Amino acid sequence: MTTLEICLLITSICLLVTTCVSMYFNIKHGLLILKTTDSITRALDLLDERYESISEILQIPLFYDSPQIRQVLDDVEASRNAILRVANYIAVVESETANDIEPIQ
Numbered sequence: 001m002t003t004l005e006i007c008l009l010i011t012s013i014c015l016l017v018t019t020c021v022s023m024y025f026n027i028k029h030g031l032l033i034l035k036t037t038d039s040i041t042r043a044l045d046l047l048d049e050r051y052e053s054i055s056e057i058l059q060i061p062l063f064y065d066s067p068q069i070r071q072v073l074d075d076v077e078a079s080r081n082a083i084l085r086v087a088n089y090i091a092v093v094e095s096e097t098a099n100d101i102e103p104i105q
Helices: 003-059 067-100
Strands: none
Touching: 003 067
16 A cells, blocks of 8 residues: 555545544434423423413402502512513524524525
8 A cells, every 4th residue: 555545544534533423413412402492392381381370360350459469469460471571582582593594495
């Protein structure tokens, strides 16, 4: 074997190893992204359920008009609004990320 053949063989082996390592990390990170997306979807579904439940509770009129109960009602309403803001923020970030990816033509 000549020196050129040896250099080409070593270069080919290095490229093969580099490609295999790259493929491993691409698959690993791709699966991580899929798991994260699935977790975000489940979290949004849970937030949606909690938002609906709290909204139903807030529709019930109060028969006891103490300041403590009014404060609890205000806290529940603030929590409901916070749930809505968090869900909207996550949905906006997720849709911006989806829009950043250009379709393959």
